[in-house]
Amino acid sequence: MSVSIAVAAKHGNVVPSTVYSPIPRLEPEARPGFELSGVVTHFAPGRQLYAEGDDARSFYKVVSGVVRTCRFLCDGRRQIDAFHMEGDVFGFEAGADHRMAAEAVSDCTVIAYRRRGLESMLFHDDRLGNWFFSHAMTTLALAREHSLLLGRGSAAQKIAAFLQEIATREGNECFVDLPMSRQDIADYLGLTIETVSRTLSQLERNGAIALPTARRVMLKDRQALRTLTV
Amino acid sequence: MSVSIAVAAKHGNVVPSTVYSPIPRLEPEARPGFELSGVVTHFAPGRQLYAEGDDARSFYKVVSGVVRTCRFLCDGRRQIDAFHMEGDVFGFEAGADHRMAAEAVSDCTVIAYRRRGLESMLFHDDRLGNWFFSHAMTTLALAREHSLLLGRGSAAQKIAAFLQEIATREGNECFVDLPMSRQDIADYLGLTIETVSRTLSQLERNGAIALPTARRVMLKDRQALRTLTV
DNA sequence: CGAATACTTGATGAGACTCAAGCGCCGTGG
DNA sequence: CCACGGCGCTTGAGTCTCATCAAGTATTCG
Numbered sequence: 001m002s003v004s005i006a007v008a009a010k011h012g013n014v015v016p017s018t019v020y021s022p023i024p025r026l027e028p029e030a031r032p033g034f035e036l037s038g039v040v041t042h043f044a045p046g047r048q049l050y051a052e053g054d055d056a057r058s059f060y061k062v063v064s065g066v067v068r069t070c071r072f073l074c075d076g077r078r079q080i081d082a083f084h085m086e087g088d089v090f091g092f093e094a095g096a097d098h099r100m101a102a103e104a105v106s107d108c109t110v111i112a113y114r115r116r117g118l119e120s121m122l123f124h125d126d127r128l129g130n131w132f133f134s135h136a137m138t139t140l141a142l143a144r145e146h147s148l149l150l151g152r153g154s155a156a157q158k159i160a161a162f163l164q165e166i167a168t169r170e171g172n173e174c175f176v177d178l179p180m181s182r183q184d185i186a187d188y189l190g191l192t193i194e195t196v197s198r199t200l201s202q203l204e205r206n207g208a209i210a211l212p213t214a215r216r217v218m219l220k221d222r223q224a225l226r227t228l229t230v
Numbered sequence: 231m232s233v234s235i236a237v238a239a240k241h242g243n244v245v246p247s248t249v250y251s252p253i254p255r256l257e258p259e260a261r262p263g264f265e266l267s268g269v270v271t272h273f274a275p276g277r278q279l280y281a282e283g284d285d286a287r288s289f290y291k292v293v294s295g296v297v298r299t300c301r302f303l304c305d306g307r308r309q310i311d312a313f314h315m316e317g318d319v320f321g322f323e324a325g326a327d328h329r330m331a332a333e334a335v336s337d338c339t340v341i342a343y344r345r346r347g348l349e350s351m352l353f354h355d356d357r358l359g360n361w362f363f364s365h366a367m368t369t370l371a372l373a374r375e376h377s378l379l380l381g382r383g384s385a386a387q388k389i390a391a392f393l394q395e396i397a398t399r400e401g402n403e404c405f406v407d408l409p410m411s412r413q414d415i416a417d418y419l420g421l422t423i424e425t426v427s428r429t430l431s432q433l434e435r436n437g438a439i440a441l442p443t444a445r446r447v448m449l450k451d452r453q454a455l456r457t458l459t460v
Numbered sequence: 461c462g463a464a465t466a467c468t469t470g471a472t473g474a475g476a477c478t479c480a481a482g483c484g485c486c487g488t489g490g
Numbered sequence: 491c492c493a494c495g496g497c498g499c500t501t502g503a504g505t506c507t508c509a510t511c512a513a514g515t516a517t518t519c520g
Contacts (some may be wrong), residue, residue, distance in 0.1 A: 094371060197469080
């Protein structure tokens with residue numbers, strides 16, 4: 001008993017002992033049409049949609065491209081909370097202002113919805129209220145999953161989990177096109193850019209993945225990746 | 231002292247560059263009275279309220295004592311998501327079952343509320359719906375705060391932030407009574423029990439805190455603690 | 461083609477983990 | 491009353507992972 005635990009601890013797993021069931025993200029189709037004063041806007045890579053502390057007058061839905069929500073620390077470091085991809089809704093806050101900044105990772109198009117007036121609607125339109133509540137709970141579950149990874153994962157586990165997450169979201173089983181830089185990945189996983197790079201190279205040497213280009217990852221051995229995380 | 235300052239300078243702060251405003255926790259008084267089939271139950275330290283994967287038939291409110299919600303990894307390690315203290319509501323899930331286990335940290339008393347029937351009520355009783363929505367958003371904000379700490383903090387930063395969090399929640403400016411073990415703290419902060427112990431000793435040598443007993447921490451120099459985290 | 465940017469790789473060191481021992485408190489039992 | 495375990499906590503020594511500092515390579519774009 002103690003031995004097997006010791007061995008497991010060495011190359012330990014980040015996954016719960018119960019069967020792993022990924023958090024189901026809300027499908028765009030499940031969303032009620034809130035065509036309430038939505039404004040389509042385009043952002044170039046790196047442009048800020050809003051800053052920390054800005055009035056949370058609007059929330060957003062991604063039409064195309066990728067957006068990151070993040071916070072900046074005093075020393076200039078950054079913690080990326082989430083990447084938002086096509087169909088994702090983000091920037092809806094409990095309080096009066098945004099607790100995170102939002103920035104375009106790639107060229108992207110979003111719809112900005114006025115939050116004004118929504119609050120009262122939430123509790124008069126069952127479907128709308130229901131959807132927003134589900135959205136909050138789902139986001140919470142995803143945040144906890146992320147916490148688990150940040151708190152307990154090794155660099156290899158973090159990278160493996162990240163690749164699988166992106167693959168799932170892109171809906172592609174065999175390769176991943178990374179829309180974000182190494183720095184973004186590092187800030188999302190609580191690592192440095194060098195460690196991200198090294199770990200990817202390591203996984204390639206192991207045969208778990210291949211890197212035809214820096215931004216494209218072939219998932220050659222999903223079982224090996226899963227073994228790191230499951 | 232010089233050590234802790236040096237550490238702070240080296241790794242910088244875990245706090246956003248914008249002014250730090252702690253997430254306001256929902257006050258018990260702000261909660262609508264949901265006296266819907268609440269069952270008062272008592273648990274001895276270490277006893278499990280529910281396990282990962284259990285049907286989420288109920289959610290809970292803490293009357294006295296402390297409860298932890300956590301997940302277990304394959305290798306036996308544990309990640310504690312949160313400590314729930316007097317007045318806190320926990321165990322309300324998006325899906326059909328609990329994604330985390332809940333265990334009594336100390337002797338504690340909780341009220342279990344049937345979730346059945348609540349769902350429909352949520353969207354017919356504005357105040358109730360409003361409260362649960364706020365609760366979800368607040369919990370989300372706290373989870374993100376926790377992520378930030380897990381992803382970017384050094385051991386000293388994690389411990390300092392933890393002590394201040396508990397002090398705030400216990401409403402005591404000058405000392406903290408820790409209801410939980412070193413192992414609990416370690417699992418909450420993503421550290422080992424030895425590192426927690428060593429870091430506390432370090433902070434005592436620095437003069438930031440005093441440890442009259444293992445479970446009682448005097449906050450001697452809050453500025454120094456804040457310098458680590460703010 | 462050259463400059464800028466993004467990524468990779470190497471050498472080194474600091475911080476946290478592991479293993480192992482020692483201390484202190486507390487309840488039990490002689 | 492004190493001896494004895496048991497348990498939680500502390501401390502030490504050694505190791506390993508990841509961050510840091512510092513080149514070097516690839517890719518993009520004017």
